[in-house]
Amino acid sequence: MxxxxxxxxxxxxxxxxxxxxxxxxxxxxxxxxxxxQQQYRMIDTYNSVSRxxxxxxxxxxxxxxxxxxxFKNPFQQFNVKKVDEDKKSNTINGMLTQVEMLGTINIPxxxxxxxxxxxxxxxxxxxxxGLMEKTSPLDGKKGSHSVVTAHRGLPGSxxxxxxxxxxxxxxxxxxxxxxxxxxxxxxIKTITPDxxxxxxxxxxxxxxxxxxxxxxxxxxHRLLVRGHRIPNEKEPAPKQQIPWIWIGLGVVVxxxxxxxxxxxxxxxxxxxxxxx
Numbered sequence: 001m002x003x004x005x006x007x008x009x010x011x012x013x014x015x016x017x018x019x020x021x022x023x024x025x026x027x028x029x030x031x032x033x034x035x036x037q038q039q040y041r042m043i044d045t046y047n048s049v050s051r052x053x054x055x056x057x058x059x060x061x062x063x064x065x066x067x068x069x070x071f072k073n074p075f076q077q078f079n080v081k082k083v084d085e086d087k088k089s090n091t092i093n094g095m096l097t098q099v100e101m102l103g104t105i106n107i108p109x110x111x112x113x114x115x116x117x118x119x120x121x122x123x124x125x126x127x128x129x130g131l132m133e134k135t136s137p138l139d140g141k142k143g144s145h146s147v148v149t150a151h152r153g154l155p156g157s158x159x160x161x162x163x164x165x166x167x168x169x170x171x172x173x174x175x176x177x178x179x180x181x182x183x184x185x186x187x188i189k190t191i192t193p194d195x196x197x198x199x200x201x202x203x204x205x206x207x208x209x210x211x212x213x214x215x216x217x218x219x220x221h222r223l224l225v226r227g228h229r230i231p232n233e234k235e236p237a238p239k240q241q242i243p244w245i246w247i248g249l250g251v252v253v254x255x256x257x258x259x260x261x262x263x264x265x266x267x268x269x270x271x272x273x274x275x276x
Contacts, residue, residue, distance in 0.1 A: 099117050099118070099119075099123060099124055099127070100117065100118040101115050101116065101117055101118075102116050102117065102118050102131055102137075102138055102176055102177075103115075103116045103138050103174055103175050103176030103177070104116060104174070104175045104176075105129055105148060105172060105173070105174050105175075105210075106172065106173040106174075106175075106235055107163075107166070107170075107172040107173075107210075108171065108172075108173075108235070108236045109165065109166050109167070109170040109171075109172075110162035110163060110165050110166060111162075112158065112159070112160065112162065114128040114129045114150060114159065115127065115128040115129070116128065116129045116130065116131055116138070116148055116174070116176070117129070117130045117131070118130070118131060119131070119133065120132055120133065120149050125149065125150060125151050125159075126151075126154065126157075128150065128159070129148050129149060129150040129159070129160070130148070130149050130150070131146060131147070131148060132146075132147040132148070132149050132211070135147040135199060136201070138174055138176035138177075138181075138208070139176070139177075139179075140174075140176075140179055140181045140206055140229055141206055142202075142203060142204060142205060142206050143201055143202070143203045143205075143206070144201060144206055144207070145199050145200065145201045145202075145206075145207040145208075145209065146207070146208045146209070147199055147208075147209045147211055148174075148208060148209070148210050148211070149210075149211045149212065150210075150212055151212065151213065152212045152213050152214070152216060152219075153213075153216055153217050159212075160210065160212035161216075163210060163212050163223060163225060164214065164223060166185055166188065166210075166225050167185065167188075168185050168186060168187075168188065169184065169185060170184075170185045171183065171184055171185070171227075171230075171233060172185070172208075172210070172227060173235050174208065180232060181206075181229055181232070182229065182230055182231070182232045182233045183208050183227030183228060183229055183230065184227055184228060184230045185225055185226070185227045186226060186227060186228050187224070187225075187226040188223075188224070188225050188226075189223075189224045189226075190214060190221050190222070190223055190224070191221060191222050191224060192220075192221055192222070193221070193222055195222075198224055205228045205229070206228065206229040207226055207227070207228055207229075208226070208227055208229075209224050209225065209226040209227075210224070210225040210226075210227075211223065211224050211225075
C-alpha cells in the first residue's frame with residue numbers, strides 16, 4: 001500500500017510540474033493577448049464616441065494642464081499593487097470607467113496600437129499610453145509639442161517595449177477629437193530623467209514625442225522618439241492578430257493530453273510486461 005501511495009505522489013508531483021511549466025511558458029503570450037484585446041475594446045469605444053464629446057475631453061485636459069506648475073516624471077515610481085487596487089475600484093465588466101481617453105496611437109513599425117489617456121498615473125500607464133502633463137494637447141497645430149508616454153517591459157503587456165526599433169522616417173498615426181494626424185520620425189534621442197529641455201516648441205512644426213524607459217528593465221534613462229506632422233497618409237492595414245490566448249490554452253490542453261496519454265501508455269505497458 002505504501003509503495004502505491006509513493007508512486008501516486010510521484011506521478012502527481014510530476015504532473016503538477018509539467019502543467020506549471022506549460023503555464024509559465026504560455027503566460028506571456030496569453031497575458032499580452034488579453035491586454036491587447038482590452039486595449040482594442042477601448043479604442044473601439046473611443047472611435048464610436050461623437051466628435052463633439054471628444055472635443056470636450058481635450059478642452060478639459062488643456063485647462064487642467066494650465067494649472068500645473070511642475071513637471072511630473074511618469075516613470076519615477078510604478079506601484080503595481082496600487083494599480084491592481086485602482087483597477088478593482090474603476091472596472092465594470094472588464095472595462096475601465098474612471099479614466100479619460102484623449103485618442104489613439106498606431107505605430108505600424110512596431111505593431112503597436114494603443115489608447116492615449118489623460119495623465120500619466122500608474123493606472124493609465126498600466127493600460128496604454130498617457131499624455132504628459134505640461135505638454136501640448138493633441139490638436140495637430142503648429143507651434144505645439146505633445147509628449148506621449150508608455151511603459152516598456154510591463155508584465156503582460158508590450159505597450160512601448162519595441163519603441164527602440166523605430167527609425168528616422170518611420171510613421172505613426174494619432175487620432176484625437178475626430179482628427180486623424182500622421183507623423184514622421186525625425187529625431188531619436190536618449191536622455192537622463194532630469195533633462196527636461198528636449199520638448200521645445202517650434203512655430204513651424206507640430207511635434208509629438210514618444211517617450212519610454214531605457215535600457216530595457218534597467219530604466220535609468222529615457223528614450224525620446226520625436227515626429228513632426230506631415231500631410232495625412234493612409235494607415236497601413238493592421239497585421240493579422242495571432243490569437244495567442246487560444247494558442248496558449250491549446251498548448252496547455254494538448255500538452256496535458258499528451259502527458260496523460262504517455263502516462264497511460266507507460267502504465268499499460270508496465271502491466272503487460274508484468275503479466276508476461
